[in-house]
Amino acid sequence: MVDLGSRKRITIHDVAAAAGVSISTASKALNNNGRMGDETRERVKRVASDIGFRPNALARGLLSKRSFTIGLLTNDTYGRFTLPVMAGVSEALVDHGVSVFLCAIEDDPALGQNHVEAMLDKQVDGIIATGKRIDRSLPVDLSNLPVPVVYAFTEGTRDSVTFRSDDAHGATLAVEWLQQIGRRRIVHITGPKDFFSVRERADAYCTATGDTEPVLYGVWSESWGHDAIDRLWKRSGDRPDALFCGNDQIARGAVDALRERGIKVPEEVAVVGFDNWEIVAAQTRPPLTTVDMELKELGRQAGLTVLALAEGRPVKPGVRKLPCRLVVRQSCGGKPSED
Amino acid sequence: MVDLGSRKRITIHDVAAAAGVSISTASKALNNNGRMGDETRERVKRVASDIGFRPNALARGLLSKRSFTIGLLTNDTYGRFTLPVMAGVSEALVDHGVSVFLCAIEDDPALGQNHVEAMLDKQVDGIIATGKRIDRSLPVDLSNLPVPVVYAFTEGTRDSVTFRSDDAHGATLAVEWLQQIGRRRIVHITGPKDFFSVRERADAYCTATGDTEPVLYGVWSESWGHDAIDRLWKRSGDRPDALFCGNDQIARGAVDALRERGIKVPEEVAVVGFDNWEIVAAQTRPPLTTVDMELKELGRQAGLTVLALAEGRPVKPGVRKLPCRLVVRQSCGGKPSED
DNA sequence: CTGAAAGCGCTTACAG
DNA sequence: CTGAAAGCGCTTACAG
Secondary structure, eight states: OOOOOOOOOOOOOHHHHHHOOHHHHHHHHHHTOOOOOOOHHHHHHHHHEEEEEEEOHHHHHHHHOOEEEEEEEEOOOTTHHHHHHHHHHHHHHHHOOEEEEEEETTHHHHHHHHHHHHHHHTSOEEEEOOOSSOOOOOOOOOOTSOOEEEEESSSTTTTTTEEEEEEHHHHHHHHHHHHHOOOOOOOEESSSSTSSHHHHHHHHHHHHHTTTTTTEEESSSSHHHHHHHHHHHSSSSSSOOOEEESSSHHHHHHHHHHHHHTTTTTTEEEEEESSHHHHHTSSSSSEEEEEOOHHHHHHHHHHHHHHHHHOOOOOOOEEEEEEEEEEOSSSSBBBBOOO | OOOOOOOOOOOOHHHHHTTTSHHHHHHHHHHTSSSHHHHHHHHHHHHHHHHTTTOOHHHHHHHHHHOOOOEEOOOOOOTTTHHHHHHHHHHHHHTTTTTEEEOOOTOOOOHHHHHHHHHHHTTTTTEEEOOTTTTTTOOOOTTTTOOOOOEEEEEOOOTTTEEOOOOHHHHEEEEEEETEEEEEEEEEEETTTTTTTHHHHHHHHHHHSSSSSSSOOOOOOOOHHHHHHHHHHHSSSOOOEEESSHHHHHHHHHHHHHHHHTTTTTTTTTTEEEOOOOHTTTTTOOOOEEEEEOOOHHHHHHHHHHHHHHHHHHOOOEEEEEEEEEEEOSSSSSOOOOO
């Protein structure tokens, strides 16, 4: 059978006994409050560390009303967006001793409710809601919770704090980069128009290019990228010398289609993607220059914000748009960035 | 400023007062123990539900020594393997009221130690360790912890419970499928030989095929799959009529290379991958038939096992190999499976 | 400078 | 059948 190494847990009573003080003195010594002789405080601390004392967070939490846990709620099962957000949240909070419950709720309201209640029972200090698109909310009501809620990459409520990427900025970065390398006929191939981020990216693209080419709306797949190239090359008139694609999958499909037609990327057509999804962007031939939404940074900020709210520090509600970053690989020429 | 809807939390005192009983009676009524009139018990329950009472899990945990939390520790930052495992763990445990801390520790021992201590402080009922390969352990010592540890898709200690996929079974499924559809010259293109799973899959492949073709070892990338096809088509002698690839990326690279040579998949060469990594397998043209390691089921079992150990139920230590499943798409011909 | 007491929100023997 | 008391592991006024 499996051995738990069932050593009894060490409590503050053990520390007090070993140091020859009362438990209140032990507590105060360890928490650097109360007044006592330096010698006593040091001795208690040394003893505690010698016998491996670690305070029980449950007991602490009962008193302090702080559990040093938060919940991350997501409906992005695949993890495409949630994983970087989670990494950022966790990185920002681990130094503050905060641990993160991850709850994947699919699109199931009952499951969502379940998870939220389980977290509230465990007295989480706050909740971060995240998802897979900025213009949809999770299938669970997070208003009027007894703990603060911060939204990251999902639709939030009016009076809450919401973090999202600045897609217009990302699109502008992409188009301006293509213009800088001398491209003039830049076509935008993107996803479904009912996505807010699609419209935002397309608008920024139109602004930056002066609206000379139509935007090709479709779906978020490689095969749509492929089809779009067929369509573009069938029509009459000048061919594009650059593509700005709404995500990396579309870009990959387009690059594949261009190669199959014997058209050189980046020499004849330069391509920029969106998302910086490594598995897609880095494996494309040539690897994709693409826009990174800095989701990890977004997670970091969401984490620090929920912590601030939990500690009662004031935070202004509203939507915070975070800048994107262009990751340069080979699909536009130029050297790969350090990324 | 953000409003917390700062309604005071409802405690068992409120329930007792509202029901006109003592808090001990209230507690016993809600937990279905102690003896009391049915009428009293029902009244207390009704009142509790009416005023929205939910017991504080921290207070409960302090008494019961059970926090109804567990920790999932992983060094698989990208989430490729951890996400399905996490989904399984969470799914299995949510019904038991258990929430899961996710701790991504990269390959940083100090960070790992940090997270483990934070979880122990929070009195987790157990820890599941998971990773990105079966023959490496996490960079943190999990033996002699005061809570049970279960290993899933990472190297465990001798006396622990470890769950892993049965890679030999998966490889056998793949090869036998190719043989069933009439293929005879099946080549195995796979990853680096220092991976245990590579050797195990290759051995099973050799056993199933009778060792007629050399195994091509390389790296886990599309470009290696591509190169392997070049190599195979340059050499003299009969060409393969089927490929069994060590992962989906290699398979995708190979399929792309075959298409570029004008060789039809699956008509001339049938291809099976490994991993069932949707983003790769489903986007390949044609979509890949591939081996799924059933990581979610693996996570489920790991979750139930750590729960059993936490509850003191006996569990035999050792390595449990879980069967794989073949997901049929179009790269071998045949109709797509329901997956 | 140090300790006894009360209490966080609950559960569980133990009296009555 | 119901309640008062003790206690889980800790912290924090309050006495001395």
